[in-house]
Amino acid sequence: MSAAPAGPSRPGPAGALVFHGPDVAGNPAAFCTRARSLGPVAPILLEGDVPAWFVTGYREVHRVLGRPAWFTRDPRVWNRRGRAGADRPPTPHPLWTQPPAEEPERRRRAEALGDALAATCWSDLRSLSLRVADRLIDTLAPRGRADLATQYAHLVPAGVFVRLYGLPEGHAGPLVREAAQVMDGSKDAAAAHRRIRSLVETLVADRRKRPRHDVPSRLLAHPYGLTDPEVIADLTSVLATAPTATGDWVSGTLRLLLADRSRAADLAAGRSTVSQVLDEVLWHHTPVQNLLGRFAVQDCELGGRRIGRGDLLVLGLAAANTDPLLAPEAGRAHASRAHVSFGRTGHGCPPPAPAMAGTVAAAAVEALMDRLPDLRPAGELRWRPSPWTRGPGSLPVHFTPVRGVPVVIAPPRT
């Protein structure tokens, strides 16, 4: 967001809030409060003075996500299409990648992708994640200090996805950087997305010729018989979003544990579990803060506002999760997973991706807490500047160096 015009100097129509610049990225909670004061649906101006509606109410977000026939992902219905600069997308990828598939087609592709991902069973994914995490910790343990955001939290999910995709391990690092640019909607987002896409294109071409035991090969071999461009599009969208979102989830959880000693103490005493803390992060500090890319198919009313045909909506997932109209204990209730951080069942992050992200994130946090139990914050936390995602850009910590051979749980001898 480097080219943001200086602050709210150009006020939008009808008191629209300026949705870019340091106001949103720097203090999202304060921005949410301001937006809420305008009602559950508030007018905003995206970068480049693109008008949109910001949906902050939990019920309203649910309604939008649950009615894909009214609020489509298809940017072709956008009433300002063509007016925004094509080469400089003001917003993250949904608007400038290929149009998403129409409904029966979308479901079919989501199912095929789900099958290809679900072929890796839970315990395999868990042991793979623990292995990736342990290897990273092996390199960090003797140093006594680390930046958990850049050297750990994002590298675990990236490493796992690289393995699931059958890519060489060295791709994890570059993938983290490229995917973060896409998700943050930074200036290079389009180029980064293209680079991820071309990686996937090469991969798909290779697996078409020589199938292996990996997600691309399984998706290509799926009985639904997807075409190569479909497979490439779906694999790219997973690779461009999942590692960053999961990485932010892990680093957000680690940040919470570092910042709040009582939570860390509860966890260390066995009074809470890692998955409870992970759920809490989704309620209160969800990685995908705001979701861009729903368009009203017809004139309608939402949260007391007249939404015009083709209007663009930005879903405030973080705002909806913390909607004051929700029961105040919602985020604390250990069993509740009714947050909208993954969208809504059937219309958001396709299954089994949320469960997979949870498995990877839990393994990453557990392995770190187990191996380096005395993590202490060292220096200032920096958030990545993005109105769309919220993740620590750096999370420096100290700990007692663990020397010698890494402590990895030996498998049971059978």
Next chain:
Amino acid sequence: MPVHEPSRNRTGPGRQAATALLTVTAPVSLACAWTAAVAPVQDRPVLAAVTGALALALCAAGAVTAYRAGAARGAREHGGRTGDRTLEQEVGLLTDHLLPALVEGARGGRSLDEVLAEQPRPGHPALDRLARALGTELLAAGERAVRIEQQVADLDRFWLPLVTARIREDRVSAPERLAAEYPEVHDTVASLREHLQEELVAADRRAGTAAAAAAVLGSRIRSGLPPGPDTARAAHLADNLLTLAEGRATRRRTRPVPVRDLLRDAAHRIGDAHRVRHRAPDGALVDGHAAEALTQVLAELLDNALRFSDPGSEVHVLAAEDEHTGLTVSVEDSGPGLRRSEHERAQRLLAEPPGLASLEDERTGLAVVARLADRHGLTVDLRPSPLGGTSASVLVPPHLIIREHTQQTRSRRHRAAVPPTAAPSPVPRFMSPPLPPPAPPAVAPAAPLSVPSAAAPAFAPVCEDTA
């Protein structure tokens, strides 16, 4: 070789024909004469002409037949004779000698020419060709059989242990790694190998899933228990479940723990704390990482000691510290002691700590102790106690002990001085062997670490070298 001597007194076809002619002519002419004699006079010329012609034809036919038969036999005998043997003899040679030799050669993995060189060969070109063709087939079949036998033997002796090891190392990448390592084998063997591998992976996955799910349940039970003396034992059992299920420890200390506190904590986890007498050196602390494991181990040993001794008796826990050997904590009871078989079982468990999927029976206590000891480099020993019961001792290596006044691990000072037999090696058994090399067999080099410009590809090549 029972080849019959060929009879040499055969006659030629010409002579046979002459003999036949004579033999036939004599009775025929007699018959003609007699017919002419008995016939009425007026018919004699006609009859003589007819019978004469008939007789001539008959004699000629007999002679021709005899000649033909003789010529045919001659031709057959001449054609079947090769060298000194007849066709029957040649076939006998083939059946009785050459074929068994070829079968034998096929078993021994010898070459066709080698086998043929040692045996009398059929002289007849067709038979020789037949022998060669049979030999080629036989030897090829034999070779195949030997190869398959060898492949099955290799699978049994070498590959199965390797497959098991690879799966144990990393179940997820094992199939890919193995696929790159496997040699080319016969289709049947390959399919057997594949099925075996699939079954082994599936079995390992089932065991892993069961264990990991049990670990999740253990930690949920653990987190749901309110703290307090009433729930301490349940929490201890949940911890045990978690340990056996290879879960990451939920309870962990971030700071060194005084040995005295640790002993007290262990006693309180079991419940019968009033029966426990403990004594610990002042100023000794246990490294935070190992403290939780040591507490759990001691709680389990205390539980055993309390349950297997008189309810009125006391259990003594003594901790003693030595600069070189580390911290020794012994748990002594006055119970009946261990029987020989129980002692053997304990030694076995301590040597090979089982997981949830490899328990011998329902007694899990010692298995938990063994796993924790293995993981944290503690040495556990069981022997008869001077008090009459059992003495269980736990040795904590010096690098996990911290002196309160120095707050410094003693490892650096003492590691060099530790006699090799007195303490476990500085690298305890629980530590993993060096990690295996990255899984994929022939992957591209690591990607560049900086994000390249838009022109340059951001990622290293995806595919293996296609050349």
